[in-house]
Amino acid sequence: MKSTRKAYGEFLVEYGKKDISIVVFDADLASATQTALFKEKFPERHFDIGIAEQDMVGTACGMAIDGDKKVFASSFAMFLAGRAYEQIRNTAAYSNININFCATHSGISVGEDGATHQCIEDIALMNVIPNMKIFSPADEVSTKKVLEQCIFLNTPKYIRLGRKDTPDIYSFDEEFHLGGSKQFGKGTDGTIFATGMTVSIALEAKEELKKLGKEVRVVDLYSIKPIDEERIIQCAKETKTLISIEDHSVIGGIGSIIANVLCQKFPKKLYKIGIKDVFGTSGEATLLYQQFGLTKEHIIQKFTLKTKRNNFVTKENMIK
Amino acid sequence: MEERKLKQIANEIRKDIIQMVHMANSGHPGGSLSCVEILVYLYHEKMNLQEDNLKNRIDKFVLSKGHASTAYYAVLASKGYIPKKDLLSFRKIDSYLEGHPSNKIPGVDVSSGSLGQGMSVANGMALNKKISQKEGNVYCLLGDGEIEEGQVWEAFMTSHKYNLSNVYAIIDYNGLQIDGTVESVKKLDHLFEKMTSFGFETVTVDGNSFSSIQDGFLQLKDPQKPKCIIAKTIKGNGISFMENQVKWHGKGINDEEYMLAMEELEKEALYEIN
Numbered sequence: 001m002k003s004t005r006k007a008y009g010e011f012l013v014e015y016g017k018k019d020i021s022i023v024v025f026d027a028d029l030a031s032a033t034q035t036a037l038f039k040e041k042f043p044e045r046h047f048d049i050g051i052a053e054q055d056m057v058g059t060a061c062g063m064a065i066d067g068d069k070k071v072f073a074s075s076f077a078m079f080l081a082g083r084a085y086e087q088i089r090n091t092a093a094y095s096n097i098n099i100n101f102c103a104t105h106s107g108i109s110v111g112e113d114g115a116t117h118q119c120i121e122d123i124a125l126m127n128v129i130p131n132m133k134i135f136s137p138a139d140e141v142s143t144k145k146v147l148e149q150c151i152f153l154n155t156p157k158y159i160r161l162g163r164k165d166t167p168d169i170y171s172f173d174e175e176f177h178l179g180g181s182k183q184f185g186k187g188t189d190g191t192i193f194a195t196g197m198t199v200s201i202a203l204e205a206k207e208e209l210k211k212l213g214k215e216v217r218v219v220d221l222y223s224i225k226p227i228d229e230e231r232i233i234q235c236a237k238e239t240k241t242l243i244s245i246e247d248h249s250v251i252g253g254i255g256s257i258i259a260n261v262l263c264q265k266f267p268k269k270l271y272k273i274g275i276k277d278v279f280g281t282s283g284e285a286t287l288l289y290q291q292f293g294l295t296k297e298h299i300i301q302k303f304t305l306k307t308k309r310n311n312f313v314t315k316e317n318m319i320k
Numbered sequence: 321m322e323e324r325k326l327k328q329i330a331n332e333i334r335k336d337i338i339q340m341v342h343m344a345n346s347g348h349p350g351g352s353l354s355c356v357e358i359l360v361y362l363y364h365e366k367m368n369l370q371e372d373n374l375k376n377r378i379d380k381f382v383l384s385k386g387h388a389s390t391a392y393y394a395v396l397a398s399k400g401y402i403p404k405k406d407l408l409s410f411r412k413i414d415s416y417l418e419g420h421p422s423n424k425i426p427g428v429d430v431s432s433g434s435l436g437q438g439m440s441v442a443n444g445m446a447l448n449k450k451i452s453q454k455e456g457n458v459y460c461l462l463g464d465g466e467i468e469e470g471q472v473w474e475a476f477m478t479s480h481k482y483n484l485s486n487v488y489a490i491i492d493y494n495g496l497q498i499d500g501t502v503e504s505v506k507k508l509d510h511l512f513e514k515m516t517s518f519g520f521e522t523v524t525v526d527g528n529s530f531s532s533i534q535d536g537f538l539q540l541k542d543p544q545k546p547k548c549i550i551a552k553t554i555k556g557n558g559i560s561f562m563e564n565q566v567k568w569h570g571k572g573i574n575d576e577e578y579m580l581a582m583e584e585l586e587k588e589a590l591y592e593i594n
Contacts, residue, residue: 023451044451050481055440055474062444062458065429067376069448087437087471094431095423 001168004161004196005104007143009034012072015148016042025060025073027053032163033074033104053079057087057101064099070151071099077106077119077160081126092156093131100150104161107247108280108288109197111163118280124252126158127225133178134225136160136254138199141170142182142222149177160196160224162247164285167200169220181228183235187215190241190303193232195221195254198245198294205296209303216241216303221254232261242270243302247294250274271302321365324592326530329398330360331589334558336394336407338573338581344411345572347419349562352391354494354527354553355461359388359395361533362459369399377429378456382442384472385463385492386420386433387570393417393425401427436469438462439489443478446487459488465497468506473518479546480519488540488547489520492527494555496566511550520548527551559584 016022016038028051030036039046049056053075060073074080080103081088092099103122110118126134133155137143143161150157174182184203194202202218209216217239219231236242242262244255255272262268275292289295333356341347363369367379383392390410397404402417402425409415416424420433429445432438442460449456462472479487493511495502502508515522525536533551540547555569556562559581573581 047447047482049478050474052471052474052477054437054471055443055478058437058440058471058475059444059447059478061430062382062441062446063448064444065441066380066445066448066452067374068452086434087440090431090434091437091441095429097430 001165002140003163003165004137004139004143005034005163007140008102008104008147008159008161009037011144011147012038013041015151016045019070020045021068021070023047023063023069023071025049025056025071027051027056027075027079029075032076033102035072035074053084054087057084058091061091061095061097061099064097065095072102073099074102074104076117077103077122078117081122081158082119085125088156089129093129096131097156098154100147100157100159102159102161105163106160107162107197108275108292109162109164109247109285111285111288112282114282115279120247120249120275120280121252122158122160123224123248123254124256127252127257131155132225133157134160135222136196136224137222138196138220139166139169141168141172141174142176145174145176146222153178162197164197166197169199169203176222179223179226179228181223181231182220183217183231184220185215185217187217188239189214190216190243191235191239192216192218192299193221193242193244193254193258194218195224195246197247201294201296202245202299205299208296208300212300212304214303224254224257227257227261229261229265232258233266236262236266236268241303242268243273243299244270245273245294245299248274250276273298273302321530321534323530326360326364327592328589329364330356331585331592333360333391333394333398335582335585336397337390338559338578338585340390340394340407340410342573342578343408346411346570347390347572348387348570349390349573350496350555350565350568351385351463351492351494352388353557353559353562354555355385355388355492356391356557357528357530357533358461358490358492358551359391361530363395363399365534366537367459368456372454380429380442380445380456380458382430382438382445382458382460383421383432384438384442384460385435385466386438388461389419389421389433392421396425396427399427435463435466436471439472439475440478442487443475443482443484446484447482449486450482450484457486457488459490461490461492463497464491464493464495464502464508465505467491467508476515476518476520483544484546485543488549490549490551492553493550494553496555496564496569498566498569500566515548515550519545521545522548522550524550524552527553528557558588
């Protein structure tokens with residue numbers, strides 16, 4: 001068990017030892033984003049720009065433009081994708097700068113800090129920016145592997161990280177790449193698409209469903225932009241029920257992105273689980289996930305109800 | 321410094337600006353004409369435009385007030401970065417010379433013009449030069465209206481924090497912005513005191529005079545402090561009917577205005593040569 005933000009901090013230290021061109025920017029949240037781990041080891045390569053995220057994005061871009069550094073910039077998702085949105089769009093993305101925006105504390109799993117700090121819009125915001133690439137890793141290994149890839153992608157990147165500890169899913173010999181995804185199982189009863197914090201929930205649901213006699217597969221969409229269209233279409237063809245689950249608004253998140261692929265390439269119904277166009281609230285993260293329906297029980301319920309409906313297709317059920 | 325030569329270049333740049341805005345029938349002539357001397361001085365006198373082994377120019381420039389793109393493009397053409405004939409394609413659908421700068425243009429490092437963002441970028445470049453012990457200065461041209469953006473002041477604090485003695489904030493103080501005078505829109509007074517208190521070694525110059533700009537640069541020599549030049553300028557400088565007129569901030573030039581403006585610039589050129 002480890003949070004993806006912690007994995008990010010550890011990655012910076014591990015990679016920073018090997019590569020002296022790694023530099024890290026933060027905006028007075030180093031101990032929360034975990035860049036403090038890097039700061040401790042390499043203070044001369046860590047720049048705290050203060051509570052000024054827009055300035056941080058610009059300064060980090062300027063350093064990247066000057067040519068010889070590999071630049072990481074961090075804050076909470078809310079203040080990076082939200083507060084510094086236009087700096088990311090106009091300075092970083094339009095100029096197509098090689099820079100890594102590592103946004104921690106994404107989604108409602110931020111917990112007790114409440115709605116003002118829970119960014120449930122960042123995938124939507126970043127996805128509409130040309131040149132931008134988006135990763136959303138689920139555990140320690142995928143976070144570190146994705147970050148390793150990011151260094152050599154000559155484009156702006158947004159890496160979506162979480163506050164809460166997540167179970168270990170992958171072993172270190174797994175490979176991750178831009179536009180890729182990971183599939184667990186080959187069940188044909190359904191596909192659960194998940195990303196980041198919700199992948200482990202989807203995997204738990206898969207095991208429970210097995211006990212109920214349903215064979216489903218889970219797809220970890222760790223690369224959100226570009227998305228693995230081929231895999232989505234393949235799963236739509238091979239499995240009966242499609243479900244997406246994410247710690248993000250159902251508007252503009254992976255559910256929307258999958259639906260966009262499906263409606264153009266292989267029209268099929270998709271059940272979207274996520275935050276339903278409301279703000280989050282304070283509370284312990286696990287309780288919030290229960291309140292907002294980001295649970296294995298909710299997935300299982302969707303599955304069983306969907307299957308029933310499939311057996312009795314009525315006009316009423318179609319509308320639902 | 322050969323002031324006469326610089327004045328001739330400035331005169332040519334002004335003609336380019338008038339032609340570009342006339343051809344495009346849109347653009348920002350007022351704030352482009354106000355900063356001609358600053359840009360010509362930087363590119364033809366001050367900056368080291370040679371490249372290092374990473375094909376990186378040693379001195380860097382950021383046009384934070386990106387709407388002065390006509391002046392910028394004309395100066396880049398005068399240094400051979402872009403072909404002069406391309407200038408007339410400004411703002412046209414098949415042109416790379418967009419209304420505001422993008423780094424698709426040779427010689428331009430970063431897109432700009434959404435106001436308030438350039439100073440942070442300049443700081444990042446200057447900070448990199450400092451930590452890498454590389455030579456080179458970074459010059460950032462800001463508008464006086466532009467510095468109403470809060471990010472600019474965040475950036476000034478960053479310049480101060482890292483003692484970026486290699487960064488120059490040059491403020492084109494022409495006193496006018498779209499909605500009126502800078503004083504009436506946001507009360508930008510005591511700028512010299514503001515900049516000094518933000519840790520900048522600051523001078524005020526006549527930004528339309530080469531000798532005054534040069535004197536300003538010569539006065540700035542603190543090895544620890546970031547530098548600021550408050551350049552008092554005239555919006556629309558060089559074209560009598562555009563000078564100090566808010567309406568010429570962003571407006572196309574019709575045929576008649578074009579003839580009048582070019583005539584004035586021709587006269588000035590003759591006067592300068594004799």
